[in-house]
Amino acid sequence: MIDPLAxxxxxxxxHAVFQRVCIGLIGFLILFFAGRGTWKKDxxxxxxxxxxxxxxxxxxxxxxxxxxxxxxxxxxxxxRIRVIMGFISLLVLYVTFESIRRTHLQEKYxxxxxxxxxxxxxxxxxxxxxxxxxxxxxxxxxxxIAAVSFTFLVMVAFHFSIAMSAMQxxxxxxxxxxxxxxxxxxxxxKALDKQQTESESKGEVSxxxxx
Amino acid sequence: MKNRRSDxxxxxxxxxxxxxxxxxxxxxxxxxxxxxxxxxxxxxADRTADVARENGAEVLDLPCNLGVGGAVQAGFLYAYENGYxxxxxxxxxxxxxxxxxxxxxxxxxxxxxxxxxxxxxxxxGGYKSTWIRYCGIHGLAxxxxxxxxxxxxDPTSGFQILNRPLLYFFSRMYPMDYxxxxxxxxxxxxxxxxxxxxATFRERTAGKSTIGKWGTLYYVLKVFLALLVDRARPVDVRxxxxxxxxxx
Numbered sequence: 001m002i003d004p005l006a007x008x009x010x011x012x013x014x015h016a017v018f019q020r021v022c023i024g025l026i027g028f029l030i031l032f033f034a035g036r037g038t039w040k041k042d043x044x045x046x047x048x049x050x051x052x053x054x055x056x057x058x059x060x061x062x063x064x065x066x067x068x069x070x071x072x073x074x075x076x077x078x079x080r081i082r083v084i085m086g087f088i089s090l091l092v093l094y095v096t097f098e099s100i101r102r103t104h105l106q107e108k109y110x111x112x113x114x115x116x117x118x119x120x121x122x123x124x125x126x127x128x129x130x131x132x133x134x135x136x137x138x139x140x141x142x143x144x145i146a147a148v149s150f151t152f153l154v155m156v157a158f159h160f161s162i163a164m165s166a167m168q169x170x171x172x173x174x175x176x177x178x179x180x181x182x183x184x185x186x187x188x189x190k191a192l193d194k195q196q197t198e199s200e201s202k203g204e205v206s207x208x209x210x211x
Numbered sequence: 212m213k214n215r216r217s218d219x220x221x222x223x224x225x226x227x228x229x230x231x232x233x234x235x236x237x238x239x240x241x242x243x244x245x246x247x248x249x250x251x252x253x254x255x256a257d258r259t260a261d262v263a264r265e266n267g268a269e270v271l272d273l274p275c276n277l278g279v280g281g282a283v284q285a286g287f288l289y290a291y292e293n294g295y296x297x298x299x300x301x302x303x304x305x306x307x308x309x310x311x312x313x314x315x316x317x318x319x320x321x322x323x324x325x326x327x328x329x330x331x332x333x334x335x336g337g338y339k340s341t342w343i344r345y346c347g348i349h350g351l352a353x354x355x356x357x358x359x360x361x362x363x364x365d366p367t368s369g370f371q372i373l374n375r376p377l378l379y380f381f382s383r384m385y386p387m388d389y390x391x392x393x394x395x396x397x398x399x400x401x402x403x404x405x406x407x408x409x410a411t412f413r414e415r416t417a418g419k420s421t422i423g424k425w426g427t428l429y430y431v432l433k434v435f436l437a438l439l440v441d442r443a444r445p446v447d448v449r450x451x452x453x454x455x456x457x458x459x
Binding site: 171172178179180187 | 271387
């Protein structure tokens with residue numbers, strides 16, 4: 001089954017020369033700067049490679065021939081959804097691992113995100129599992145993906161509210177401790193001042209007597 | 212221990228009360244000369260802390276706003292760690308009159324209780340409030356009396372005196388927002404006891420109440436929920452009356 005709207009775009013692809021040339025030029029610019037940055041060591045190699053890939057994707061996208069577009073449009077829409085979801089899950093996993101590596105994110109929080117990414121990835125790799133899920137729940141693939149993501153987002157949000165409550169009570173304990181310590185410090189300073197002035201005045205008196 | 216001059220300390224949680232705190236401190240000095248006063252400045256934006264220091268009070272300066280529960284708990288912690296036998300808690304807005312503090316002390320020393328509550332409803336007349344607040348407070352009072360097995364008429368009163376075992380318990384466990392009714396239920400579960408005495412509440416001299424019309428509704432719902440949830444929790448025997456009284 002071919003989507004008529006998608007087919008219309010596919011037919012128009014041939015004539016959209018100006019747009020495609022623009023996209024291709026942007027892609028070449030990104031390729032150039034990514035290559036130059038990596039060469040001059042302005043950026044890390046990983047960043048350079050990522051930008052290089054992004055430029056490559058744009059250039060390839062701009063130079064897709066008409067036949068390929070028609071082929072893509074005529075494939076099952078589920079295959080396309082799987083490819084997109086696969087990319088999204090990889091992105092989630094990459095961002096999560098990168099955040100852990102840079103110690104921005106604690107592992108216990110990252111775990112939920114890793115699970116989310118993995119579940120989507122599994123659903124992409126094993127469409128049979130999705131078919132089973134659909135047979136049980138009656139949900140279409142895209143709907144099921146949305147439902148799973150939504151459930152995980154709710155769980156993550158819930159986890160955050162629990163973590164926040166714990167943080168608030170800890171913050172209260174710290175603030176109270178700080179305030180009592182500060183009060184004690186001020187009292188000690190005052191006592192010390194008093195002692196010093198007393199000993200000074202005593203010293204003066206004894207000095208006068210000895211003279 | 213070394214810092215206290217009296218066996219009783221007066222704890223005043225204050226949030227932006229620079230207008231009323233000075234006269235309140237003056238009154239306390241008048242009625243209870245020589246008593247230690249601690250003002251807990253709950254992250255005020257005005258000069259509350261400075262005014263309190265100038266008027267002879269010790270100040271616990273919380274670095275951020277914790278709400279009434281957190282501020283009062285800081286005071287309990289201070290009172291416990293500095294070896295005070297009793298702590299009187301009163302609001303910073305001048306609603307509670309310092310002349311009645313000696314009634315609290317007398318009731319505490321006479322009865323075998325851990326907390327004495329000043330109630331504005333024990334004597335007829337005097338206090339006026341909106342009908343929604345009236346219903347909320349009286350509904351709460353009935354429910355609280357039931358689960359505490361003690362008569363409570365003014366569960367939201369912040370005019371109280373506590374003894375040392377209770378200071379220990381509360382410095383470790385105290386509800387954060389709208390704490391008073393929940394604290395009564397918590398202490399009863401741990402085996403502590405309280406009683407009420409009549410007290411007159413004055414009109415606020417400055418500032419305005421922290422709880423508005425919708426706030427009252429939220430207050431009542433939140434406190435009911437907290438009271439019910441607390442019933443479902445196991446009793447923490449580390450803080451029970453017997454354990455604490457034997458330890459300190």
